[in-house]
Amino acid sequence: MTGEPIYLDYAATTPVDPRVIATMQQCLASDGCFANPASIHIKGRQAAAVAGQARKQMAELLNTSAERIIWTSGATESNNLAIQGAAKARAHRGRHLITMPTEHKAVVDTFRALGKEGYEISWLEPDSRGLLPLDTLAATIREDTQLVSVMHVNNETGVIQDIRSIGSLCRQKGVLFHTDAAQSVAKLDIDLSTLPVDLLSLTAHKFYGPQGIGAVYIADMTSGGISPIMFGGGQERRLRPGTLPVHLVAGAGMAAAIARQEMAANARHVETMRDRLWAGISDMAGLTRNSPVDTAFAGILNVSAEGVEGESLMLGMEPVCVASGSACNSTSGESSYVLRALGRDDRLAQSAVRFSFGHTTTGKEIDVAIGRYRRAIDRLRAISPASASVS
Numbered sequence: 001m002t003g004e005p006i007y008l009d010y011a012a013t014t015p016v017d018p019r020v021i022a023t024m025q026q027c028l029a030s031d032g033c034f035a036n037p038a039s040i041h042i043k044g045r046q047a048a049a050v051a052g053q054a055r056k057q058m059a060e061l062l063n064t065s066a067e068r069i070i071w072t073s074g075a076t077e078s079n080n081l082a083i084q085g086a087a088k089a090r091a092h093r094g095r096h097l098i099t100m101p102t103e104h105k106a107v108v109d110t111f112r113a114l115g116k117e118g119y120e121i122s123w124l125e126p127d128s129r130g131l132l133p134l135d136t137l138a139a140t141i142r143e144d145t146q147l148v149s150v151m152h153v154n155n156e157t158g159v160i161q162d163i164r165s166i167g168s169l170c171r172q173k174g175v176l177f178h179t180d181a182a183q184s185v186a187k188l189d190i191d192l193s194t195l196p197v198d199l200l201s202l203t204a205h206k207f208y209g210p211q212g213i214g215a216v217y218i219a220d221m222t223s224g225g226i227s228p229i230m231f232g233g234g235q236e237r238r239l240r241p242g243t244l245p246v247h248l249v250a251g252a253g254m255a256a257a258i259a260r261q262e263m264a265a266n267a268r269h270v271e272t273m274r275d276r277l278w279a280g281i282s283d284m285a286g287l288t289r290n291s292p293v294d295t296a297f298a299g300i301l302n303v304s305a306e307g308v309e310g311e312s313l314m315l316g317m318e319p320v321c322v323a324s325g326s327a328c329n330s331t332s333g334e335s336s337y338v339l340r341a342l343g344r345d346d347r348l349a350q351s352a353v354r355f356s357f358g359h360t361t362t363g364k365e366i367d368v369a370i371g372r373y374r375r376a377i378d379r380l381r382a383i384s385p386a387s388a389s390v391s
């Protein structure tokens with residue numbers, strides 16, 4: 001009755017590319033590169049070569065050098081390492097840090113934890129589209145400011161921050177700049193040879209790689225130094241100890257290499273899908289497009305609908321898989337803190353649905369999603385006076 005699942009939740013995670021699976025299978029095979037790449041015997045050296053190749057592929061995607069890539073378990077850990085590591089390494093110079101309330105939880109909660117440890121955090125409010133006003137940033141940076149962290153593409157709305165201008169301002173003022181690029185790496189062109197970014201977080205499963213592997217890019221390994229937050233065997237330049245998971249690293253490298261070839265075509269495709277979806281629903285009454293029309297990554301479309309509740313809407317749309325607000329908040333029952341920071345009231349934030357698209361999304365899937373969305377809203381609104389007073 002409900003039919004095959006239609007997956008429109010690529011911002012939460014993506015299916016693993018078959019070419020990535022093949023690479024990982026080779027690694028995991030008993031005659032593959034299963035050995036510990038830190039071992040100096042022949043099998044270890046083979047594994048190290050595979051891991052080295054993957055590091056090069058990741059670096060090439062970002063147009064930087066391989067030694068600036070530190071593997072982690074994903075963007076959550078990368079954010080923790082970059083932010084805590086920078087704050088701690090520079091604590092003797094000052095303890096003022098700057099970020100925004102619209103960041104991913106992995107950034108917001110890392111700064112909150114630092115706040116409890118005696119750091120002073122400035123939370124800069126976005127404009128109505130979600131962008132950081134540069135003059136606000138300029139006015140907030142002080143003598144003792146050590147780090148600014150502003151994400152590249154927002155995971156709920158897709159808004160793209162002007163990280164080139166933000167980074168330039170930080171460079172002028174001698175402040176480190178970190179960006180959480182989990183949603184933009186392999187989707188938007190990122191050239192770290194010219195982009196003034198000191199620290200950048202990424203995660204492979206947002207671009208058709210495996211879950212559990214990510215990286216932090218560190219522009220300056222010497223003076224820009226960050227402190228480790230874990231201790232152990234000294235791997236990854238002593239910044240992220242632990243045995244390297246070679247099959248995951250190889251998968252992430254392959255995903256990066258594929259993205260480098262196919263990024264432009266994928267970008268055009270998701271834009272076509274997004275525009276088709278919006279064209280199919282935008283005539284409905286009471287819709288608010290939370291993703292800005294310009295300055296947004298086309299792979300994400302976030303829409304609120306008056307008189308309905310997001311979770312009911314999501315369930316009413318089955319088997320179309322979308323996110324209500326953010327998947328990371330979806331068990332808390334709270335409305336999205338990102339949308340509220342953009343000035344949406346609680347009810348409108350509650351009704352938000354995030355559609356997100358990938359290179360495997362088809363026009364037919366979009367058409368089914370349009371139909372389900374419209375029908376679910378009509379049904380919920382028909383019972384809305386009662387449900388409004390009950391909830």
Ligand SMILES: *Cc1c(COP(=O)(O)O)cnc(C)c1O
Nearest residue numbers: 074075076104106155182183203
């Ligand atoms: C997905 C995501 C993360 C977390 O990535 P993990 O791989 O789950 O650690 C962090 N920041 C943003 C913006 C994300 O979209």
